[in-house]
Amino acid sequence: MKEPVIIDAIEIRQFETLPTYEQLKQQYKDKGLKETSGEMVKIQGEDAIYKSSPTLYPITDRSNPNTEPQSISQIRINTIGGNNWRMPGDTITWKIDVPQDGLYKIALKSRQELQRGVYSTRTLWIDNEIPFRELREIPFNYSRDWQMVTIGNDDEPYLFYLTKGTHELKLEVSLGSIAPLIRQVQASILELNAVYRKVLMITGGVPDTFRDYNLDKKIPEMTEVFSKQSEILYKVSDQLVGITGEKSDRVAILTKMAYQLQDLAAKPETLQTRLDSFEVNVGGLGTWILQVREQPLEIDYLVVASPDQKLPSADASFLSNVKHEVNMLFSSFFVDYNSIGNSSENERSVTVWIGTGRDQAQVVKAMADDSFTQQTGISVDLKLVNPTVLMPATLSGQGPDVAMQIANDIPVNYGMRKAIVDLTQFKDFNEVASRFRDSAVTPYKFQGSVFALPEQQVFPMLFYRKDIIEELGLKVPQTWDDVYEVIPVLKKHHLDFALPLAETNGVSTLEPSKAFAMMLYQQNGSFYKDDGEKSNLDSEQSMQAFKKWTDFFANYKLPLQFDLITRFRTGEIPMAITDYTFYNTLSVSAPEIRGLWDFVTVPGIPQADGTIRRDVSSGGTSVIMMDQSKDKEAAWEFMKWWTSKDTQVRFGREMEGLMGAAARYPTANIEALKELPWPSQDYQNLEQQWHWVQGIPEVPGGYYTGRNLDNAFREVxxxxxxxxDALYDYVEEINREIEFKQKEINLK
Incomplete structure (x- = not known):
């Protein structure tokens, strides 16, 4: 919680016991309440009046001709929920106008096509009350097709007494009978991971298959834990089959782990040869928790009807489906799928290219239409385009006015060739630039010009496992001297400390190592000198930083290749420096260690005044304006809108709702980051590290820096x-390329 709170009162009272439906049905009879006749009220799902999260917005379904409303060629907002509406506690509320007093049945045209092997659960509230006990857990089974689900049991639909007038229907995501199973599996994972770490401390990461480690004697509780957890997982598996009524892949994960544990309890001497499969299966349990706790459900409409009314058919007939598919096929020849939404030719407009997925593009277009265009009268022609075609399109005069999601190396590279606009020419540039830290703008500066506005900014932080650090009697390192003391203790127990490694796969330009940049900046070094005309990596500060960096791998044998998420989950790497977006990955992918890890500022170098210098570098993306833009003022207005606090907050929240917590948006806007859903303590840690971030400048030929820095590292x-010696040799290569590029573009 990050905002001030005023508490008026705290009330403690006895939990109210809800009646069963049979008890309520008897009350209906005692009061003489009658069933209505001939009434039917339909409420479209997208017409919800309240939602517990801004990400529970209406969505589109074009798979069925019966979805209301429907179009074969245009996007129609016609459903709500889906994958966005999956987290326990999320609610959607609708308003209904009941024509007369009496008893009604309630049905939903819904689809649960994402969770095979389990059902999604909802709790129904009517006017902020749950009428009877059975409504706490309404199941929606898996189906690829739309279903008309009448709320009731196998024998009859439930009847609800509603008075004439307006009422509210609220559906809340709940775990229902699955909740205790999830808690049991979480507890099992913690125990199994604890045993795995103890085994690892004895055998190391690559056990000798021909050696008998006597693990059952060195870890006396091991076989007992395996037997106990095997029984628990078999029991959970049986309960899950009983709840869902079927065996599926959700059950298979549990039974596979239970069988292996049973076998290991009987043959503990085989564990060293099966350690890899044991680790994979424990990881599978974590994935099981992640999958089962999500409860997605999509709703087209709700129906409140008299018991004698026949409900509409949810699915379309075979002929309707054939007609629908044929019409969509023909319309596809006339629809521009690269264009997201419409743009009026009669209005002032700006063409924007975005290189991310279609889901992100549709969110941006929807936001632009209902916010930017409404405020400015400028329409946005948004196109989903592969970023690699930006240069050829620009050279041929077919490029956009604005390009989004641009890598850090592009703006200066294009700007020095006069292909994109220097943003300092706009009068309010300084005001707009104040939204960001100087470090975020640094990669886009060149000779007094600024060629882009930052969108995202990502920087490293120190992640650690609290439980393992406490178990080993260690403290979180504050300085590099502390790190030198921590590493031998970890190595003694066959554990590792990890530094960030440069991404070498699937990248056009290799960025300088963030580990090296961190050590260089902490020693007050820099990458370039003489206003970017020469590399400064031959300076004494750089040499010291480079030796310090390579010593970690040459002398302390830190890992050069590793799957951080897996090894952090298991505890093999209980301490690592990596981008803070790893927080998002852990929050989603490792629910079994929730609360057992934390992240803080990176280690640094003590200063004379007692402070610790904790500098790090950053990466990110930007938005640029092409020089060929005919209406540069309109393009500038769009860039200002896109990088504003409100827009960045809304986009971040919608992306998180669309793709989960793993997609939490690392905005470069200072004020926007404050309003994204970060826990208070975690945000304070981020803020503290953000003050120490420095950007890496871009210069002509700068792409040689990261490449040759990595070459020098590999040479050592x-x-x-x-x-x-290694660094000196490669600095000469960097300087030659910088000089060549400066001559090529007439800078020298």
């Missing part, structure tokens, strides 16, 4: 070359 690690 693989060939035992002296760090100073």
């Amino acid at each position: 690690i693989n060939n035992n070359t002296h760090p100073r």
Whole structure:
């Protein structure tokens, strides 16, 4: 909680016991309440009046001709929920106008096509009350097709007494009978991971298959834990089959782990040869929790009807489906699928290219239509385009006015060639630039010009497992001297400390290592000198930072390749420096260790005044304006709108709702980050580290810096070359390329 709160009162009272439906049905008879006749009220799902989260917005379904409303060629907002409406506690509320007093049945045209093997559960509230006990857990079974689900039991629909007038119907996501099973599996994972770490401390990451480690004697409780957890998982598996009425892949994960544990309890001497499969299966349990706790459900409409009324058919007939598919096929020849939404030719407009997925593009278009266009009168022609075609399109004069999601190396590279606009020419540039930290703008500056506005900014932080650090009697390192003391203790127990590694796969430009940049900046070093005309990696600060960096791998044997999420979950790497977006990955992918990890500022170098210098570098993306834009003022208005606090907050929340917590948006806007759903303590840690972030400048030929820095690193690690000699040789390569590029674009 990050905002001030005023508490008026706290009330403690006895839990109210709800009646069963049979008891309520008897009350209907005693009061003489009658069934209505001939009435039917339909409420479209997208017409919800209240939602517990801004991400529970109406969505589109074009798979069925019976979805209301429907179009074969245009996007129609016609359903609500889906994958966005899956987290326990999320609610959607509708208003209904009841024509007369009496008893009604309630049905929903719904679809649950995402969770095979389990059902989604909802709790029904009417006018903020749950009428009877059975409504706490309304199941919606898996089906690829739309279903008309009447709320009731196998024998009859439930009847609800509603008075004439307006009422509210609220559906809340709940775990129902699945909740205790999830808690049991979470407890099992913690115990199994604890045993796994103890085994790892004895055998190491690569056990000798021909050696008998006597694990059952060195870890006396091991076989007992395996037997106990095997019984628990078999029991959970049986309960899940009983609840869902079927065996599925959700059950298979549990039974597979239970069988392996049963076998390991009987043959503990085989564990060292099966350690990899044991680790994979425990990870599978974590995935099971992640999948089962999500309860997605999509709703087209709700029906409140008299018991004698026949409900509409949910699914379309075979002929209707054939007609629908044929019409969609023909319309596809006339629809521009690269264009997201419409743009009026008669209005002032701006063409924007975005290189991310279609879901993100549709969110941006919807936001632009109902916010930017409404405020400015400028329409947005948004196109989903592969970023690699930006340069050829620009050279041919077919490029956009504005391009989004642009990598850090592009703006200066294009700007020095006069392909994109210097944003400092706009009068309010300084005001707009104040939305960001200087470090976020640094990669887009060149010779007094600024060629982009930051969208995202990502920087490293120190992640650690609280339980393991406490178990080993360690403290979170504050300085690099502390790190030197921590690593031997971890290595003694066959555990590792991890530093960030440069991404070498699938990237066009290799960015400088964030580990090296961190150590360089903490020693007050820099990448370039003489206004970017030469590399400064031959300076004494750089040499010291490079030796310090390579020593971690050459002398302390830190891992060069690793799957951080897996090894952090299991505890093999209980401490790692990596981008803070790893927080999002852990929140989603490792629910079994929730509360057992934390992240803080990186270790640093003590200063004379007692402070610790904790500098790190950052990466990110930007938005640019092409020089060929005919209406640069309109393009500038769009860029200002897109990078504003309100827009960034809304986009971040909608992305998180659309794709889950793993997609929490790392905005570069200072004020926007405050309003994204970060826990208070975690945001304070982020804010503290953000103050120490420095951007890496871009210069002509700068792409050679990351490439040759990595070459020098490999030379030291693989060939035992002296760090100073290796770096000097490659700095000469960097300087030659910088000089060549400066001459090529007439800067020298």
